[in-house]
Amino acid sequence: MTPIHVVGGGLAGSEAAWQIAQAGVPVVLHEMRPVRMTEAHKSQGLAELVCSNSFRSDDANLNAVGLLHQEMRRLGSLIMASGDRHQVPAGGALAVDRDGFSDAVTAALEAHPLISIDRGEVAGLPPEAWDSVILATGPLTSPALAQAILDLTGETSLAFFDAIAPIVHRESIDMDQAWFQSRYDKAGPGGTGADYINCPLDRDQYEGFIDALIAGEKTSFKEWEANTPYFDGCLPIEVMAERGRETLRHGPMKPVGLTNPHRPEKPYAVVQLRQDNALGTLFNMVGFQTKLKYGAQSAIFRMIPGLQSAEFARLGGLHRNTYLNSPKLLDPTLRLKAQPRLRFAGQITGCEGYVESAAVGLMAGRFAAAERLGHPLRPLPHTTAMGALINHITGGHIETIDEGPRSFQPMNVNFGLFPPLERAPKSPDGKRLRGAEKTRAKKQALTDRARADLADWLGESAVQVAAE
Numbered sequence: 323m324t325p326i327h328v329v330g331g332g333l334a335g336s337e338a339a340w341q342i343a344q345a346g347v348p349v350v351l352h353e354m355r356p357v358r359m360t361e362a363h364k365s366q367g368l369a370e371l372v373c374s375n376s377f378r379s380d381d382a383n384l385n386a387v388g389l390l391h392q393e394m395r396r397l398g399s400l401i402m403a404s405g406d407r408h409q410v411p412a413g414g415a416l417a418v419d420r421d422g423f424s425d426a427v428t429a430a431l432e433a434h435p436l437i438s439i440d441r442g443e444v445a446g447l448p449p450e451a452w453d454s455v456i457l458a459t460g461p462l463t464s465p466a467l468a469q470a471i472l473d474l475t476g477e478t479s480l481a482f483f484d485a486i487a488p489i490v491h492r493e494s495i496d497m498d499q500a501w502f503q504s505r506y507d508k509a510g511p512g513g514t515g516a517d518y519i520n521c522p523l524d525r526d527q528y529e530g531f532i533d534a535l536i537a538g539e540k541t542s543f544k545e546w547e548a549n550t551p552y553f554d555g556c557l558p559i560e561v562m563a564e565r566g567r568e569t570l571r572h573g574p575m576k577p578v579g580l581t582n583p584h585r586p587e588k589p590y591a592v593v594q595l596r597q598d599n600a601l602g603t604l605f606n607m608v609g610f611q612t613k614l615k616y617g618a619q620s621a622i623f624r625m626i627p628g629l630q631s632a633e634f635a636r637l638g639g640l641h642r643n644t645y646l647n648s649p650k651l652l653d654p655t656l657r658l659k660a661q662p663r664l665r666f667a668g669q670i671t672g673c674e675g676y677v678e679s680a681a682v683g684l685m686a687g688r689f690a691a692a693e694r695l696g697h698p699l700r701p702l703p704h705t706t707a708m709g710a711l712i713n714h715i716t717g718g719h720i721e722t723i724d725e726g727p728r729s730f731q732p733m734n735v736n737f738g739l740f741p742p743l744e745r746a747p748k749s750p751d752g753k754r755l756r757g758a759e760k761t762r763a764k765k766q767a768l769t770d771r772a773r774a775d776l777a778d779w780l781g782e783s784a785v786q787v788a789a790e
């Protein structure tokens with residue numbers, strides 16, 4: 323059987339190669355280290371963790387990443403099995419001994435009879451003779467390959483200093499203070515004229531906010547990041563605030579073209595949030611890219627009226643990143659629409675995090691292997707953690723209605739990506755739930771539904787394979 327080629331032996335590529343081989347299909351895994359290193363990797367081990375050693379919460383009932391762990395274990399994940407074997411104590415989180423973990427992944431892949439590992443850079447588009455390829459080269463994809471992908475996709479940018487604005491769960495925004503309206507009620511393509519959530523600040527609130535931004539604790543640039551320019555038009559808000567106290571009021575916080583229905587006086591400044599996913603459960607803070615530390619971000623952004631109880635699906639940040647405009651470029655099985663022999667996996671698809679990268683690698687591997695074996699796989703239900711994540715990448719995110727830098731941003735798995743429940747859960751005696759109890763019951767209902775739907779999908783896939 324002709325092998326499938328996987329480029330990049332990180333979290334996603336290692337998992338993809340494993341899944342392909344376990345399905346009985348030969349695979350060549352191309353990893354450029356140690357021949358050529360990235361700015362962050364330090365070893366030649368496969369699945370090296372470049373920063374923290376945490377896979378985050380392992381709670382499969384109340385946490386979306388914990389559910390993702392559970393789903394991956396059910397699907398025979400090498401990354402999860404190796405993580406479980408090399409776990410170190412970390413409370414409710416799954417943290418791992420990074421060397422033991424990477425050594426275990428490397429050893430398992432080297433020992434597999436259907437996997438061969440080629441240590442070398444793929445420095446351009448893979449040769450035509452490779453009819454099925456998974457590109458899993460990560461946020462630090464080598465420049466030659468990044469350029470080739472850029473040329474192929476016709477995008478204007480692929481690798482840039484990525485400015486990430488915080489994303490807020492819609493249901494945590496206080497609509498008694500905020501309101502829906504587009505600036506000047508402009509509908510724009512695909513809009514209604516009331517597409518943004520607006521949070522008003524009076525003068526004192528604005529001044530207090532600027533003081534907090536300037537005083538807030540910031541993360542410093544890593545040495546290798548220092549020379550990368552800011553992504554055009556994406557200065558961090560604290561840098562803007564330092565340039566002048568009025569800068570933000572004339573930039574992302576300008577109060578023009580907006581009327582607060584809750585109060586007669588004109589707002590002094592307004593923070594706008596834009597819908598981030600097709601479900602309408604997540605909203606991003608427009609123009610609020612930041613290098614403030616996470617703790618400072620939560621505290622300072624909750625000073626904004628309407629966001630006092632905001633729950634963040636992700637906080638802002640800035641780092642060099644290479645990722646595709648996947649909702650536009652990829653099909654539901656992660657193939658490049660323009661050249662379907664190429665599949666993408668891992669952080670380059672616009673997911674964020676070790677576990678998410680491995681999860682997308684897992685499905686890319688399964689899709690590619692099933693295709694090679696002649697029984698293409700149905701995409702996962704969007705109600706599962708893996709299905710919700712892949713749906714977000716391949717279509718769930720909606721493009722901004724404004725011109726400007728692309729709005730698709732790397733995303734961790736979170737409950738905001740799941741389709742809402744059809745009915746709100748009630749207490750055992752049929753009463754409506756409130757507050758923390760309601761939140762807990764909703765999360766439990768979402769994870770119960772995910773488990774049931776994954777079991778159905780697994781059953782159907784097994785039946786489908788057996789029938790063919």
Ligand SMILES: Cc1cc2nc3c(=O)[nH]c(=O)nc-3n(C[C@H](O)[C@H](O)[C@H](O)COP(=O)(O)OP(=O)(O)OC[C@H]3O[C@@H](n4cnc5c(N)ncnc54)[C@H](O)[C@@H]3O)c2cc1C
Nearest residue numbers: 330332333334354373374444459460464668669675676679
């Ligand atoms: C500096 C930094 C810190 C991060 N910290 C965290 C964190 O603490 N926690 C977290 O959850 N996530 C973190 N991330 C995000 C993300 O989870 C990791 O980058 C993760 O490793 C992504 O997995 P991946 O498989 O997509 O890419 P990687 O794990 O980076 O794997 C890509 C592999 O491809 C290889 N490669 C690149 N180009 C080529 C080529 N042309 N030919 C052959 N091989 C190639 C690379 O050497 C690498 O081994 C961080 C990212 C960065 C950049």
